Amino acid sequence: LQLQPGTHNYLDQLSATVSAYYPQITLCVFIIALVACAFYKSTGSLPKYLAIAAVIASTFVGFLNGVSMDFDSTSGTGTAVFALPRSFSLLLNLATLLTLLITRAPQKTEYFILILSVLLGAQLLIVSDHFVMIVLGMEILSLSSYVLVAGTVADKRRAEAAWKFFIYGSTATAIMIFGMSYLYGGTNSLILGETGAPTAPNSLMTIGGLMVLTGFLFKTTAAPLHLWAPDVYEATPSPIVAFLSVVPKIAGIALILKLTFVQVLRIGGVHWSMAISIAAVLSIAVGTLSALAQKDVKRMMAYSSVAQAGFLLLITLTSEGIFELLNFYLLVFTVMNYVVFVVINIYEQRKQSLQFSDFSGLGYTDILPSIAITIGLISLVGLPPVAGFMAKLGVFVALFYAYDTTQLPQFLIAFLIGLLATVASLFFYLKIPFYLYFRRSTENQPLKTGLFTNLLLLILVSILVALFFAPGVLMGR
Amino acid sequence: MMSQQLLSYLIFLPVAAAFVSLALPSSQQALYRWIALAVSIVQMMILVAVINIYDPAAAGMQLVERSNWFSFGSTFSAEYYVGLDGLSLPLVALSVFVLLIATLASWNTTDRSKGYFALLLILNGAVIGTFTALDLLLFYLFFEFMLLPMYFLIGIWGGPRREYASIKFFLYTLLGSILILLVIIGLYNSSALSGAGGHTFSITELLNQDNYRTGSIFAADSIWTIFGWPARNWAFLFLLIGFGIKLPMVPLHTWLPDAHVEASTPISVVLAALLLKIGGYGLLRMAYPLFPDAASTMTILVAVIGMLSIVYGAMNALASKDLKRLIAYSSVSHMGFILLGISSATIEGVTGAIYQMTSHGLISAMLFLIAGVLYDRTHDRTIANYSGLASKMPVYTTFVLVAFFAALGLPGLSGFIGEVMVFLGAFRSDLIPAWIAMISTGGLVFGAGYCLWTIQRMFFGPYSVREPGEMIDVTTREKLMLLPLAILILALGIFPQLLITFINPYGIGLVEILTRSIN
Numbered sequence: 001l002q003l004q005p006g007t008h009n010y011l012d013q014l015s016a017t018v019s020a021y022y023p024q025i026t027l028c029v030f031i032i033a034l035v036a037c038a039f040y041k042s043t044g045s046l047p048k049y050l051a052i053a054a055v056i057a058s059t060f061v062g063f064l065n066g067v068s069m070d071f072d073s074t075s076g077t078g079t080a081v082f083a084l085p086r087s088f089s090l091l092l093n094l095a096t097l098l099t100l101l102i103t104r105a106p107q108k109t110e111y112f113i114l115i116l117s118v119l120l121g122a123q124l125l126i127v128s129d130h131f132v133m134i135v136l137g138m139e140i141l142s143l144s145s146y147v148l149v150a151g152t153v154a155d156k157r158r159a160e161a162a163w164k165f166f167i168y169g170s171t172a173t174a175i176m177i178f179g180m181s182y183l184y185g186g187t188n189s190l191i192l193g194e195t196g197a198p199t200a201p202n203s204l205m206t207i208g209g210l211m212v213l214t215g216f217l218f219k220t221t222a223a224p225l226h227l228w229a230p231d232v233y234e235a236t237p238s239p240i241v242a243f244l245s246v247v248p249k250i251a252g253i254a255l256i257l258k259l260t261f262v263q264v265l266r267i268g269g270v271h272w273s274m275a276i277s278i279a280a281v282l283s284i285a286v287g288t289l290s291a292l293a294q295k296d297v298k299r300m301m302a303y304s305s306v307a308q309a310g311f312l313l314l315i316t317l318t319s320e321g322i323f324e325l326l327n328f329y330l331l332v333f334t335v336m337n338y339v340v341f342v343v344i345n346i347y348e349q350r351k352q353s354l355q356f357s358d359f360s361g362l363g364y365t366d367i368l369p370s371i372a373i374t375i376g377l378i379s380l381v382g383l384p385p386v387a388g389f390m391a392k393l394g395v396f397v398a399l400f401y402a403y404d405t406t407q408l409p410q411f412l413i414a415f416l417i418g419l420l421a422t423v424a425s426l427f428f429y430l431k432i433p434f435y436l437y438f439r440r441s442t443e444n445q446p447l448k449t450g451l452f453t454n455l456l457l458l459i460l461v462s463i464l465v466a467l468f469f470a471p472g473v474l475m476g477r
Numbered sequence: 478m479m480s481q482q483l484l485s486y487l488i489f490l491p492v493a494a495a496f497v498s499l500a501l502p503s504s505q506q507a508l509y510r511w512i513a514l515a516v517s518i519v520q521m522m523i524l525v526a527v528i529n530i531y532d533p534a535a536a537g538m539q540l541v542e543r544s545n546w547f548s549f550g551s552t553f554s555a556e557y558y559v560g561l562d563g564l565s566l567p568l569v570a571l572s573v574f575v576l577l578i579a580t581l582a583s584w585n586t587t588d589r590s591k592g593y594f595a596l597l598l599i600l601n602g603a604v605i606g607t608f609t610a611l612d613l614l615l616f617y618l619f620f621e622f623m624l625l626p627m628y629f630l631i632g633i634w635g636g637p638r639r640e641y642a643s644i645k646f647f648l649y650t651l652l653g654s655i656l657i658l659l660v661i662i663g664l665y666n667s668s669a670l671s672g673a674g675g676h677t678f679s680i681t682e683l684l685n686q687d688n689y690r691t692g693s694i695f696a697a698d699s700i701w702t703i704f705g706w707p708a709r710n711w712a713f714l715f716l717l718i719g720f721g722i723k724l725p726m727v728p729l730h731t732w733l734p735d736a737h738v739e740a741s742t743p744i745s746v747v748l749a750a751l752l753l754k755i756g757g758y759g760l761l762r763m764a765y766p767l768f769p770d771a772a773s774t775m776t777i778l779v780a781v782i783g784m785l786s787i788v789y790g791a792m793n794a795l796a797s798k799d800l801k802r803l804i805a806y807s808s809v810s811h812m813g814f815i816l817l818g819i820s821s822a823t824i825e826g827v828t829g830a831i832y833q834m835t836s837h838g839l840i841s842a843m844l845f846l847i848a849g850v851l852y853d854r855t856h857d858r859t860i861a862n863y864s865g866l867a868s869k870m871p872v873y874t875t876f877v878l879v880a881f882f883a884a885l886g887l888p889g890l891s892g893f894i895g896e897v898m899v900f901l902g903a904f905r906s907d908l909i910p911a912w913i914a915m916i917s918t919g920g921l922v923f924g925a926g927y928c929l930w931t932i933q934r935m936f937f938g939p940y941s942v943r944e945p946g947e948m949i950d951v952t953t954r955e956k957l958m959l960l961p962l963a964i965l966i967l968a969l970g971i972f973p974q975l976l977i978t979f980i981n982p983y984g985i986g987l988v989e990i991l992t993r994s995i996n
Contacts, residue, residue, distance in 0.1 A: 364589075383625065384618045393614075393662075400662045404694055419655050426651060438632050438640055472547035472554075 020127055023062040023089065027120045030054030031113055038109040045105065051112040052100050055119070059093045062086060087327045088126050088254055091334055092119060092247055098338050099243040101456065102345055115243065117144035122251040129192040129258060131180045138176070138215065141251065142169050145244055149236050161228075161235035168228040169218065176215020182208025192258055210275060213259060219252030221245070222279045222313060223286040226306045230290075233302035238348050241298060242341035245305045246334050249312070253326070257316050273317050277410040280317070281417050283310030288421040291428045297344060297354040300428050301337075304380060307421060308333055311395050314414055318398040325394045332379065332391040332467060339376030339460045343369045346449055356431045361441025363433075369449060370436045372457040377429040379464050382422050387467035392422065483530070484540055484559045487523050487569070488606045491516050495598035498591060509594040510584055516598060517577035524573045531566060533978045536986060538562050538611065538681065546615070555678050558612040563983030564761055564831060567976055568608045568754055571838040574965075575750040576601045578842060581958050582743035582849065586634065593634060596626040597743075604751050608758060613661045613678040616762075617654070623752065624650055627744075635739040642732075642739035649732040653722035656715040657759070663712060664767065667693035684766055684990075697770070713771035716764035717779065724756030724812045727786045734793075737805035738858075742849030745801065749808050749841035754834045757815045761831070765819065766987060769994035772822075773908070779820040780909040786813030787920035795927045800851065800858045800935075803927060804844045807884055810920055811837045811892075817917055818899035821909055822991045826902020828984035832976060833895030836883075836969060840892055843880040843962040847873075850955055855946035860931060865940035870950045874936050876959045883966045885928040886921060891969035896921070 030050060037047055063086075096119045103111070121141025128134050146169065150162035184190055186200030186208065218225040233241050256276065287307030294300040312333070315326050346369055347354055363370040379388030396415060403411035494516045498509050531539055538560035548554030561569065579597070586593050603626070606619035624647060632643030661678070668677045669690035682688045689696035694708045701708035722729045733753075737745050765772050772779075790810030797803035811833065818830030850873060852858055867874040883890035886897075903914035942948060951959065969976060 378625070384621045389618075389621075393658075396658070396662050397665065400666050404666050415659075419659060423648070423651055423655055426648070430647075434632075434640075434644075437629065438643075470547055 022064075023058045024120055024123050024127070026058045026061045027054055027116055027123070030057065031116050031120065034109055034113045034116065038113070047109040047112045048100060048103065048105075048107070051116055052097065054116055055093050055097050055100065058119075058123075059090065062089055062093075088250060088330075089123055091250055091327075091330055092122050092126070095243060095246040095250075095334050095338070098342075098456075099239045102242075102342055102453070103239045104237070104345075104349070111148070114144045114148045117141075118148065118243070118247055122247050125251040126254045131184065131190045131192065134192070134255070135173075135177060135180070137251075138173060138219070141219075141248060142173060145169075145248065148240055148244070149232055151236075155235075157235040161232045165228045165232050168225070172215050172218035172225060175211050179208045179211025179214070183212065209259070213256070213275060213279075216252050216255040216259065217279055219248045220256065220309045220312065221249060221252075221302075221305050222309045223283040223306055224279075226283070226286070226302075226309075229302040229306060230294075230299045233298045233305075234296055234353065238298070238341045238345035241301070242338055242345075245301070245337055245341075249305070249309060250330055250334075253312050253316065253330070256313065257326070260316055273408065274410060276313055276317055277414055280310045280313035281410075281414050283307060283313065284414075284417055284421045285310075288424050288428075292424065294428065295355050297356060297358075297432065300356075300431075301340065301344075304425075304429070305337075307425065308380075310421075311392065311418065314395055314399060314418065317411075317414075318402045321398065325398055328394060328467075328471060329391045332387040332464070335460050335463050335467075336376045336379040336386075336388055339372055339457065339464065340380070342453065342457055342460070343373040343376070346447065346453065350447070356435050357439075359432050359435040360439040361436070362447075363436035365441065366447050366449070368454055368457060369447070370433075372461050374433040374436065375461050375464060377432055381426050381429045385468050386464045387471065388464070390468055390471045392418075481540075482542060483523055483527050484542055484561065484609050487520055487527070487573070488559070488602050488609065490519060490523075491598040491601035491605075495595040495602075498595045498598065501591070503591050506587060506590055509590050510580070510586075513580045513583070513594045513598055514577075516601070517573070517580050520573045520601075521577060524570055527561070528566070528570070531561060531979075533563070533982070536562075536982050541611075546612075554675065555614040556612045557615060558679055559606075559609040559615070560611050561609060563980045564758065565608045566979050567831060567835045568751075568758060568838075569605055571754070571835050572601075572604050572608060572751050574961075575746060575838060575842050576604070578846070578958050578962065579743040579746050581954060582746060582846060583741075584954060586741075586743075588634065593630070596630050597747075600626040600630070600747065604747075604755075607755055611680050613664065613680060613683075613763075615678070616680075617658060617661055620657070620755065620759075621654055623755075624654070627748070627752070630744045631736055631740045634741050634744065636741075637739075638735070639739045642735040645732045646736045649722050649729070653719040653729075655719075657719035657763075660712045660715050660719075660763075663695050663708075667695040667699075669693070680762065680767075695768075707771070709768050710771045710774060713764055713768040713775060716759065716768070717775070720756040720759035720764065721782070722756070723759070724753060724815070725809060726756075726782050726812065726816060727789050727809065730786070730790070730809045733809060734802050734805040737808075737845075738799060738801050742845060742852065745845040745849075746842045749804070749845055750838040753808060753812060753841075754838060757812070757819075757830065757834050760816075760819060761827070761987065766990055769991045772991065773995050776820050776822065776908045777910075777913075779816055780903075780913045783813045783816030783818075783820060784913050784917045784920075786810065786816060787917045788813075788923065791920045791923035791927065795923055795930070797927075798860055800848045800860055800931075801845070803860070803931065804841065804848060807844070807924070807927065808837070808841055810924060811841075811884070813917070813920065814896055814899045817903050817914070821899075821902035821906035822988060822995075823902040823906050824981070824984045824988050825898050826906065827987050828977060828980050829895055829898025829900075829902055831980045831984070832898060832973070833892075835976060836891035836895045836966070839962055839966050839969070840880060840883045843876070843959060843966065844884065846955070846958055846962070847877050847880055850951060854948055855942060855944040857944040857946075859943070860934055862943035863935045863941075865936070865938045866942075866948070867936040868940050869948050872956070873951045876951070876963060877932065877936065879963045879966065881928040881932055883970070885925045889967070889970045891966045891973075893970060894973040 034047055034050055096115060099115060118141050121137045121144065124133060124137030128137055146162050146166045149158060149165055151158045182204055186205050221229050284307050287303045287310060291300050291303035294303065312329060315322060315329060344354060351358060375386055379386035382388045382392035396418065399411050399415045403415060494512055498512050501508060527540060541560035543556060543558045546555045546557040600623060603619050603622035607616060610616035610619055628643050628647045631646060632639050635642060664683055665676050665678055667689050668683060670677050670682065670688055686697040694701045695712060699708055703711055725733050736748060740748060787810050790806050790813060794803045794806035794810060797806055814833050815830045818826040848858060883892040886892045900914060903909060904911065
């Protein structure tokens with residue numbers, strides 16, 4: 001196999017733009033430090049603080065970084081071309097930080113290494129547009145998350161879930177790499193943004209593009225590639241579930257966004273908006289309908305995550321104000337998801353698998369967690385007065401605008417199904433508040449939540465409410 | 478200027494008080510109701526100031542407050558835009574008044590009173606916000622904002638089947654509000670402000686057809702069709718269903734009897750007197766003025782639904798065995814008059830519909846309070862279990878007679894004015910055939926039937942009460958609630974001009990829009 005000349009050029013460019021990778025390199029340094037730490041069998045909270053320091057340092061370096069991280073689809077090639085706005089990395093760091101903060105002690109050092117590795121993989125995916133870098137980032141992210149799900153203790157349920165996750169994930173990655181080989185054959189380039197007419201027939205480009213899309217959709221938990229999610233969510237502790245429901249999803253959305261901006265593939269005749277809108281509508285429908293039938297809280301959240309992926313995919317299809325909307329939706333999604341999982345995490349310590357009925361009457365004994373989870377779930381439905389409403393409204397307005405200007409029927413269909421799903425989602429999201437407040441408790445003694453958890457919940461809930469009243473603040477306009 | 482922000486004070490005072498209540502320690506049980514009462518009294522004073530400033534002769538919006546709320550990327554922006562006109566003023570006044578009564582009616586709520594009064598206060602702000610908002614997004618937010626407090630108020634403090642009733646209420650309303658949201662988004666996207674070049678949610682701007690993008694989906698000359706039917710007709714139909722659920726109109730009314738029977742007395746009062754009115758308000762604020770052409774093509778449909786609601790609601794009331802269920806169905810029947818009046822597209826009809834909304838707010842509040850008085854004594858609402866109450870409870874019986882006679886439309890009481898104006902409009906209208914108005918008058922006969930029959934069964938004849946309970950006459954607190962209502966019902970029945978001067982300019986304006994679109 002002989003590499004194309006362009007690849008060598010790219011390597012030169014890479015060394016020139018290496019500063020774009022400083023945040024990731026910072027993470028690597030901390031990961032190595034943690035590995036060293038693991039050899040000394042470090043007990044106590046040193047690894048945790050080291051991991052928190054890593055996230056903060058990486059964020060800080062990202063700010064100092066001179067390379068423009070603003071989105072620009074027109075200028076030049078190389079890493080910075082498709083580098084997504086800094087806010088995407090910030091969201092990843094935020095989610096990681098939250099997970100580290102709610103992680104229950106004691107954890108082995110490996111746990112923190114794995115969390116940071118997932119973050120590293122996701123960050124690489126956001127800043128890369130080269131197929132090799134994408135595969136590399138994808139593998140770092142995936143392999144670490146499989147092990148994270150499996151856990152370090154011998155737990156049969158987690159082992160089974162991790163096994164399913166692994167099989168699905170590696171198949172999706174394999175298909176993606178196969179598809180990349182087609183695209184490489186057709187365009188003579190390993191760079192996702194490279195322009196120029198393809199030499200291969202359109203059908204080949206279409207198949208290749210769809211195969212790549214498969215791998216990306218897997219990361220967003222979109223239907224029909226979501227089958228692993230309920231089992232993984234059910235078996236894994238909440239801090240990890242919250243992490244896996246947000247971080248890979250942001251990375252996957254970023255990749256799909258890049259794909260939709262690639263001119264070559266558009267010329268190649270792939271009807272991106274059609275393929276993605278089918279996946280989006282399917283995700284919303286399957287996620288909502290399946291969530292209705294769940295009894296386990298975390299399985300319900302798994303299907304909720306599928307449905308939310310559908311809404312995120314719909315945003316990638318629109319054009320007006322796409323980045324503001326995507327940033328807003330992702331931030332709101334991250335915060336509301338964490339609110340729910342922080343509360344689930346509190347009760348999980350009491351009982352391993354949480355049914356809806358386990359929440360009976362808790363609204364009157366555990367006041368703050370109950371209010372917090374209620375607000376989080378109302379936000380997930382998309383009702384005022386919380387930011388989830390603004391996020392969903394933004395999607396609907398953008399979709400309607402897209403329909404109005406393009407007159408493509410898939411936008412209207414997505415719009416209508418999205419609205420119907422919002423009504424239906426009320427049934428399962430409100431089940432928890434229903435048990436909290438409408439059912440009398442059986443024998444729950446009040447739970448003592450720490451000051452730290454209460455404060456965290458208070459901050460997260462305040463963000464949700466504040467973003468409802470002033471959604472423009474974040475967007476700077 | 479302080480007077481410039483009167484409406485904002487009216488809306489946000491209760492919301493602020495709700496948060497203050499939540500922050501207070503739960504041991505102060507008695508404090509919450511005093512806070513709620515104080516808020517209502519201050520609101521009453523603000524209302525007096527508002528009515529003083531308001532000029533009934535002037536057309537258009539008054540006491541307007543308008544400022545940018547947020548803009549979100551290039552995708553959308555919304556305003557904080559509130560104001561009053563002849564449609565909203567009577568309803569805002571009704572809201573302040575009824576919420577004061579409801580607070581008094583909640584006086585003995587001791588079970589989790591902190592949450593109860595906080596939710597009631599939030600509901601208070603949301604109701605007034607809905608009636609004053611002139612930005613469609615703001616309107617929708619307040620509209621949705623009412624949903625959750627009501628859901629919890631029925632679901633936690635309700636009767637035995639409260640869970641079923643509250644979920645049913647929530648789902649019906651949410652389904653309706655989603656249809657409304659769909660139209661709001663469509664309107665927003667179709668709008669194009671000539672100056673700023675952006676979109677707008679403002680109702681006053683959307684009334685002007687110059688502010689629409691040419692060729693957009695809801696522009697007046699829109700040639701869009703969806704499934705072979707004009708897009709503007711779809712929009713009107715969606716609004717009709719969305720607000721019709723709230724009204725409620727037959728056949729979307731089934732949530733109402735359940736919600737009323739399960740809700741506690743004060744919540745029933747608020748539900749019947751205020752939340753139902755939002756259905757009629759929405760039709761008059763959005764559906765008719767914004768889509769007058771579509772409205773004229775569906776006049777017969779609206780009129781027939783109105784007729785069905787009047788007759789079918791009254792027939793159901795006649796067959797009800799539970800006193801609250803009877804009153805709930807009588808509400809369905811009375812709300813039918815509103816649809817009939819609006820569909821006539823005459824000044825009498827429209828003004829009558831708004832008059833009927835206000836008057837029914839007072840009458841239904843009084844009826845539910847009356848049912849609550851009995852329920853407090855015996856915890857039983859079955860009509861057949863009571864007889865000859867007049868002999869033991871003379872004062873109570875007097876109030877009952879006023880309320881029921883007002884409900885059946887006796888001249889001299891407020892119900893009569895609204896109904897007679899609606900019928901004047903319906904018979905005079907060129908748009909709806911006479912048979913619809915004629916069949917609707919049948920509802921009056923049934924109405925007289927169930928009112929008189931109930932009075933005869935429960936209050937006359939030999940005294941007997943099935944369930945144990947001390948049948949004392951109305952207490953001072955109950956008098957304090959019932960007497961003002963009775964006085965207002967009587968006043969509005971004898972001096973209709975008190976209200977019509979405020980409503981009439983709005984009615985004339987709307988009919989002008991409607992006739993212009995027909996010609």
